[in-house]
Amino acid sequence: xxxxxLADVARRAGVSLASTSRALNGQVASAATVERVRRAxxxxxxxxxxxxxSLRLRRTGQLAFAVADIGNPVYVEMMREIESVVAAEGYRxxxxxxxxxxxxxxxxxxxxxxxxxxLILSPLRVTPALVEALEQTxxxxxxxxxxxxGARVDTVLADSEGGVALAVDHLIRTGARRIAFLNGxxxxxxxxxxxxxxxxATADRTEVVTGEFxxxxxxxxxxxxxxxxxxxxxxxDAVIAVNDLVGxxxxxxxxxxxxxxxxxxAVIGIDNTTLADVxxxxxxxxxxGAARRGHKAARLILARMEDxxxxxxxxxxxxxxxxxxxxxxxxxxxxxxxxxxxxxxxRVR
Amino acid sequence: xxxxxLADVARRAGVSLASTSRALNGQVASAATVERVRRAxxxxxxxxxxxxxSLRLRRTGQLAFAVADIGNPVYVEMMREIESVVAAEGYRxxxxxxxxxxxxxxxxxxxxxxxxxxLILSPLRVTPALVEALEQTxxxxxxxxxxxxGARVDTVLADSEGGVALAVDHLIRTGARRIAFLNGxxxxxxxxxxxxxxxxATADRTEVVTGEFxxxxxxxxxxxxxxxxxxxxxxxDAVIAVNDLVGxxxxxxxxxxxxxxxxxxAVIGIDNTTLADVxxxxxxxxxxGAARRGHKAARLILARMEDxxxxxxxxxxxxxxxxxxxxxxxxxxxxxxxxxxxxxxxRVR
DNA sequence: CTGAAAGCGCTAACAC
DNA sequence: GTGTTAGCGCTTTCAG
Numbered sequence: 001x002x003x004x005x006l007a008d009v010a011r012r013a014g015v016s017l018a019s020t021s022r023a024l025n026g027q028v029a030s031a032a033t034v035e036r037v038r039r040a041x042x043x044x045x046x047x048x049x050x051x052x053x054s055l056r057l058r059r060t061g062q063l064a065f066a067v068a069d070i071g072n073p074v075y076v077e078m079m080r081e082i083e084s085v086v087a088a089e090g091y092r093x094x095x096x097x098x099x100x101x102x103x104x105x106x107x108x109x110x111x112x113x114x115x116x117x118x119l120i121l122s123p124l125r126v127t128p129a130l131v132e133a134l135e136q137t138x139x140x141x142x143x144x145x146x147x148x149x150g151a152r153v154d155t156v157l158a159d160s161e162g163g164v165a166l167a168v169d170h171l172i173r174t175g176a177r178r179i180a181f182l183n184g185x186x187x188x189x190x191x192x193x194x195x196x197x198x199x200x201a202t203a204d205r206t207e208v209v210t211g212e213f214x215x216x217x218x219x220x221x222x223x224x225x226x227x228x229x230x231x232x233x234x235x236x237d238a239v240i241a242v243n244d245l246v247g248x249x250x251x252x253x254x255x256x257x258x259x260x261x262x263x264x265x266a267v268i269g270i271d272n273t274t275l276a277d278v279x280x281x282x283x284x285x286x287x288x289g290a291a292r293r294g295h296k297a298a299r300l301i302l303a304r305m306e307d308x309x310x311x312x313x314x315x316x317x318x319x320x321x322x323x324x325x326x327x328x329x330x331x332x333x334x335x336x337x338x339x340x341x342x343x344x345x346x347r348v349r
Numbered sequence: 350x351x352x353x354x355l356a357d358v359a360r361r362a363g364v365s366l367a368s369t370s371r372a373l374n375g376q377v378a379s380a381a382t383v384e385r386v387r388r389a390x391x392x393x394x395x396x397x398x399x400x401x402x403s404l405r406l407r408r409t410g411q412l413a414f415a416v417a418d419i420g421n422p423v424y425v426e427m428m429r430e431i432e433s434v435v436a437a438e439g440y441r442x443x444x445x446x447x448x449x450x451x452x453x454x455x456x457x458x459x460x461x462x463x464x465x466x467x468l469i470l471s472p473l474r475v476t477p478a479l480v481e482a483l484e485q486t487x488x489x490x491x492x493x494x495x496x497x498x499g500a501r502v503d504t505v506l507a508d509s510e511g512g513v514a515l516a517v518d519h520l521i522r523t524g525a526r527r528i529a530f531l532n533g534x535x536x537x538x539x540x541x542x543x544x545x546x547x548x549x550a551t552a553d554r555t556e557v558v559t560g561e562f563x564x565x566x567x568x569x570x571x572x573x574x575x576x577x578x579x580x581x582x583x584x585x586d587a588v589i590a591v592n593d594l595v596g597x598x599x600x601x602x603x604x605x606x607x608x609x610x611x612x613x614x615a616v617i618g619i620d621n622t623t624l625a626d627v628x629x630x631x632x633x634x635x636x637x638g639a640a641r642r643g644h645k646a647a648r649l650i651l652a653r654m655e656d657x658x659x660x661x662x663x664x665x666x667x668x669x670x671x672x673x674x675x676x677x678x679x680x681x682x683x684x685x686x687x688x689x690x691x692x693x694x695x696r697v698r
Numbered sequence: 699c700t701g702a703a704a705g706c707g708c709t710a711a712c713a714c
Numbered sequence: 715g716t717g718t719t720a721g722c723g724c725t726t727t728c729a730g
Binding site: 003005006007017018021022025027048049051052053054055056057 | 723724725726
Binding site: 047048049050051052054055058060061062070071073076077079080083087092093094095096097109110112113114115220248274275277278279280 | 432443627629
């Protein structure tokens with residue numbers, strides 16, 4: 001027995017192909033026809049063919065989510081949320097690696113093959129060619145991350161500047177005066193805007209001495225390597241890491257040098273991933289709302305697919321600081337639960 | 350300007366549809382034709398339609414990877430490896446949540462819609478209905494995890510029993526005599542076989558006192574909750590956790606009670622995820638080879654799609670123990686790097 | 699409410 | 715080497 005097609009069902013039900021299709025898809029059809037067709041389909045074990053439907057309907061029921069590295073927990077969190085939203089609307093999720101800038105470009109261009117109905121893209125690096133490709137593509141797309149002013153593409157934005165400002169303020173309030181920023185590659189969107197945030201937030205704080213360092217990648221290992229250099233060069237009261245992974249690299253390097261965290265060095269990460277809760281001490285971290293960004297991105301793409309003529313939208317997600325053991329408590333503010341506390345964070349803002 | 354189809358290219362190149370298709374797909378065609386068609390395609394910006402090709406070719410170029418919860422880092426690791434292998438062969442990866450047993454069954458049945466060319470499935474619970482559905486489906490499938498004896502399905506297996514034995518042996522060699530196993534739900538594949546492994550490994554060790562406990566889920570929170578109960582009830586020298594997440598929950602509970610790890614309580618996790626390296630103390634963990642299982646699964650599905658008549662295969666991946674700070678060092682074996690060491694693990698076996 | 703027929707875009711026989 | 719044609723399985727006009 002080969003594949004059961006709609007024609008088989010039609011034959012068995014003794015009605016036409018058209019009526020069979022209509023009956024199965026809830027279009028106009030007499031109750032009797034629907035009944036007969038349903039029965040025939042059941043008896044035959046009919047399952048509609050996805051490719052044929054896609055070709056005819058010009059829709060696949062699939063959405064793509066593309067990121068540089070799904071190994072970063074922050075993207076996993078985003079993906080979970082996206083999957084959960086779009087699955088509820090009957091869409092499957094295809095995951096892709098964006099790889100380098102060229103690969104990202106290819107990915108966007110390939111979109112026109114129509115293997116998905118929409119794309120949620122979180123590019124690490126945004127080139128003019130990419131923006132152009134995004135504007136040209138006929139497949140609805142939403143970008144999680146910043147695009148140049150005026151780009152006609154739906155975006156969902158983290159408030160990097162605001163988030164870093166939260167971190168800077170917190171450190172200054174807890175007494176830090178020499179504050180370093182350990183960035184990742186600065187030619188990336190997160191690298192660029194988190195750095196900008198650091199500069200803005202410290203610009204008029206004349207009481208503060210600042211420094212900037214760079215990890216070669218947004219990973220624990222790269223963060224550790226860069227932190228060794230940083231800690232060997234100067235003394236700092238506090239470091240803000242471009243993300244939690246780099247923050248954990250700093251924790252390792254500090255531990256290795258015998259520098260006590262938070263007493264001798266406060267550390268703040270960004271992204272507020274599970275890792276921040278698991279490491280020791282717990283990593284105070286700025287939550288840039290990965291899950292919420294995923295949620296918004298999913299909603300945006302769904303809306304865009306619904307109506308392609310909507311004007312481009314930019315949705316913003318607010319940051320919040322989650323205080324853990326890697327930063328000193330504010331004077332008068334008891335550390336929750338005391339020294340033997342179960343890890344957990346205190347939401348500051 | 351609407352979609353550019355192959356017919357448009359053919360018209361512009363001044364050759365037939367068939368020749369155009371052949372020229373573009375590297376079939377027999379004169380150099381001149383290829384040249385003209387290529388040019389026409391370029392000029393028109395032709396991009397083949399994925400749905401039409403799928404319908405005609407009876408293949409989608411997509412593979413599905415289905416797991417219960419992509420939030421668990423061990424699945425992320427597996428997915429990364431799978432994605433990297435299949436992407437190199439030109440396949441896209443669709444991720445699905447398996448949800449409960451019914452949802453898993455639906456997923457497998459829906460496979461026959463033909464929206465993917467193959468499925469890699471890692472089910473938490475295996476029911477007879479699922480096995481039957483897997484055997485019936487015409488879409489190549491490989492299961493990561495244990496299936497009942499005789500199931501005619503390709504599988505890749507972790508050696509749970511061997512892995513747990515590694516943990517038990519290590520603990521006994523480092524002097525533990527009262528050893529608990531903190532399992533997850535026992536009606537799951539990992540729960541069942543890791544428990545079996547624990548029982549087998551401790552069966553003829555008359556010098557050892559054992560106990561078994563259960564977390565309600567394979568998560569940090571559930572592990573923590575169960576560990577509180579466990580630690581309140583009795584005194585243990587060591588605990589083996591069903592996975593790293595539960596292991597970290599134990600670390601938290603121990604910390605909360607003021608129990609020193611590893612001096613008063615040794616803890617071993619399973620899966621050897623990034624988390625094991627990040628938590629404090631580092632979690633000694635049994636690596637069940639998630640990345641290698643992902644790799645093998647990808648290879649298996651590729652081979653199966655190549656030749657559907659192959660007899661079902663079962664590929665095994667060997668476990669290894671990675672020693673970190675949560676277990677005492679063997680007498681005479683210096684802890685690598687001393688107390689201020691950079692986190693890292695020592696592969697014992 | 700139902701049926702006949704066209705056609706989505708592509709590839710693969712088959713004849714030349 | 716090339717063109718003609720059928721057809722993958724489905725939905726949707728358009729008549730009746």
